[in-house]
Amino acid sequence: MSHGDKAPQPSPGEALHRLKEGHLAYLAGGTVAHDIGSERRSAVAQSQSPMAVIVCCSDSRVPPEILFGRGLGELFVIRNAGNTIDAVAMGSLEYAIAVFSTPLVVVLGHQRCGAVSAALSVVDTGAVFPGSIGPMVEPIIPAVLDAHRAGAADLLDA
Numbered sequence: 001m002s003h004g005d006k007a008p009q010p011s012p013g014e015a016l017h018r019l020k021e022g023h024l025a026y027l028a029g030g031t032v033a034h035d036i037g038s039e040r041r042s043a044v045a046q047s048q049s050p051m052a053v054i055v056c057c058s059d060s061r062v063p064p065e066i067l068f069g070r071g072l073g074e075l076f077v078i079r080n081a082g083n084t085i086d087a088v089a090m091g092s093l094e095y096a097i098a099v100f101s102t103p104l105v106v107v108l109g110h111q112r113c114g115a116v117s118a119a120l121s122v123v124d125t126g127a128v129f130p131g132s133i134g135p136m137v138e139p140i141i142p143a144v145l146d147a148h149r150a151g152a153a154d155l156l157d158a
Contacts, residue, residue, distance in 0.1 A: 008049075015051040015104040022069025034071030044073035052076070053096045056108035057083050057115065064108060076102055082115030083107060084139040119144045120155060 010018065025032060034040075053076045054064040064070070064077050076096040078089050085093070096102040119140035121127035128134065147155050 009101050009103050010051055012103045016106075019052060019068045019070070019104075019106065023067055025069050026067055032069035032071075036072060040072055048073045048076075048100060050074055050076035050096060050100055050102050052104040052106055053078065053093055053102050054106050054108055055083055055085065055089065055093065057081060057110060057113055059110060059113060062108065062110045067108075076100065081136055082113065082119070082140050083109065084115075084136075086139075115140060116144070116155060123148070 009015075022032060051070075051074055054068075055078045056062060056064055058079045058081045064075055068075070076092075078092050080086075080089060093105065097105075115137055118127070118129060118133060119137040122129075122134070122137060123141060123144045129137070144155065
């Protein structure tokens with residue numbers, strides 16, 4: 001599969017190194033200025049070559065582009081509450097790898113996840129949530145049960 005002119009991709013190790021560098025800069029309080037001008041926007045509108053797929057939570061406190069100091073077109077981000085992989089997320093991940101030759105996949109967890117909290121409530125107290133919230137947390141429940149069996153203490157900060 002091909003999708004227009006692609007920039008050469010870094011190795012998986014180099015992509016991970018770039019993400020780690022950006023994250024260290026973020027942790028140190030620095031910010032990275034990225035080109036978001038019309039030329040860059042026009043270039044990424046034509047094609048993309050993201051260096052990493054980031055599977056992460058929808059939580060507003062964990063934006064991958066900021067956490068890793070990356071700009072337009074550098075990350076292919078798949079976000080949903082609880083980092084679960086359904087058919088749509090898996091198809092998106094496979095598309096990034098097959099079409100864009102994205103060399104690295106990162107699953108980004110975080111503390112105090114609301115979806116994990118909801119799954120804990122289902123397991124610990126039998127909580128029932130309205131609408132699609134219950135089905136959304138169902139894939140997380142087996143991990144909660146496994147963590148309980150393993151004797152994990154505070155799952156929200158794990």
